[in-house]
Amino acid sequence: MCRALYVLCLLFLLVACGSDDSSYTDIEDENRVLDFPQPDFFPSPTYDLEANPPTEKGFELGKKLFYDGRLSSTGVISCGFCHIQEFSFTHHTHIVSHGVNGALGTRNAQPLMNLAYMEDFSWDGSAAHLDAFPIIPITTDVEMNESVGNVIEKLKADEDYQSLFAAAFENENIDADNMFKALSQFLIMMVSADTKYDKVMQGNAVFSEEEASGKAVFEAKCASCHSGILFTDQSYRNNGLPINPEYNDIGRERVTGESDDRYKFKVPTLRNIALTYPYMHDGRFQTLSEVLNHYDSGMDHTENLDPIFINDNEIGIPLSDTEKSQLLAFLQSLTDDNFILDQRFSEF
Numbered sequence: 001m002c003r004a005l006y007v008l009c010l011l012f013l014l015v016a017c018g019s020d021d022s023s024y025t026d027i028e029d030e031n032r033v034l035d036f037p038q039p040d041f042f043p044s045p046t047y048d049l050e051a052n053p054p055t056e057k058g059f060e061l062g063k064k065l066f067y068d069g070r071l072s073s074t075g076v077i078s079c080g081f082c083h084i085q086e087f088s089f090t091h092h093t094h095i096v097s098h099g100v101n102g103a104l105g106t107r108n109a110q111p112l113m114n115l116a117y118m119e120d121f122s123w124d125g126s127a128a129h130l131d132a133f134p135i136i137p138i139t140t141d142v143e144m145n146e147s148v149g150n151v152i153e154k155l156k157a158d159e160d161y162q163s164l165f166a167a168a169f170e171n172e173n174i175d176a177d178n179m180f181k182a183l184s185q186f187l188i189m190m191v192s193a194d195t196k197y198d199k200v201m202q203g204n205a206v207f208s209e210e211e212a213s214g215k216a217v218f219e220a221k222c223a224s225c226h227s228g229i230l231f232t233d234q235s236y237r238n239n240g241l242p243i244n245p246e247y248n249d250i251g252r253e254r255v256t257g258e259s260d261d262r263y264k265f266k267v268p269t270l271r272n273i274a275l276t277y278p279y280m281h282d283g284r285f286q287t288l289s290e291v292l293n294h295y296d297s298g299m300d301h302t303e304n305l306d307p308i309f310i311n312d313n314e315i316g317i318p319l320s321d322t323e324k325s326q327l328l329a330f331l332q333s334l335t336d337d338n339f340i341l342d343q344r345f346s347e348f
Helices: 002-029 056-066 135-139 148-156 159-168 176-188 196-201 209-221 288-298 321-332 337-341
Strands: none
Touching: 056 159, 056 176, 135 148, 148 159, 148 176, 159 176, 209 321, 288 321
16 A cells, blocks of 8 residues: 555656656747846837847847858858957957958947947948848958858758757748848847946936036037937038048948038947047047047048038137046946946857
8 A cells, every 4th residue: 555655656756747847848948038128218229129029049049140250251250250349349459340361341340239229330321220230241342251142051051050040030940031130139139328427327326526527528519419328319420530541431422322421420329438449430549539639629621521510610629638638537437347248248
């Protein structure tokens, strides 16, 4: 009798454990939708999160793609090669992007954060949607120098990617649409909104006297272009950079074909600006002090110079040495240390 009862109990435990294991496996296999990290004080995303909601599996696939050199023709240059997390996903110290076989591009790699709030992408706005943005570096000959079709064939031949795409998307297809959606799922989760500035605005920190003075100077002399919580009005402007004859980059005109857009480039965000040097679309300035000196006394009256910089036939933004020092202190408060250390976005 006791032995029979023992056997029955043992069978019950085995069935129960088996049932628990099955439930656990189901949970593990579920492709959970991630919570988009929307700060209360940010605008609504421009990216359609309903059309391509970030998921656990999609994010991991996008991350693997981001750091995979096989997206380039040589198998070496990945997205993460030019967009390094430690420097807010820029190409630290490199004036312009470095591509396959040592090829040099013509523009400085832009930071990758808060892309879910941007209206278009690249220095000249040549990508109108985030899903299309990676096509530019992948196919540009001085960057990754590859075709999208070749990339897809490489991914199809890889067993890991076969499993990853099947887990991330219901149709399980390894195709361009899913590849770009996965990359976007990785990129849109890169929200940077935890700077000292943000803490002060929420009442959780206090500016130093110099930072507070710098904020006042910034609001009076810089916020017309670097406006709002994103620190960019997302417009295209000519800020009086002397034309670099090596590139003669015509900027926004390359996209629109309009001569009025010649030498205009997108106003960059100033979030994490202390980490994203060198500065300007061609990386000509190594320090923020050089940038401030340009606006104070280094502008050229080039074609299509933005009227905001013209006052009584004088060009530029007058800045005293004290104001420059105060501005530099304020700009340091826009650094988000937690963002650049966030292991979710790290290659390793």
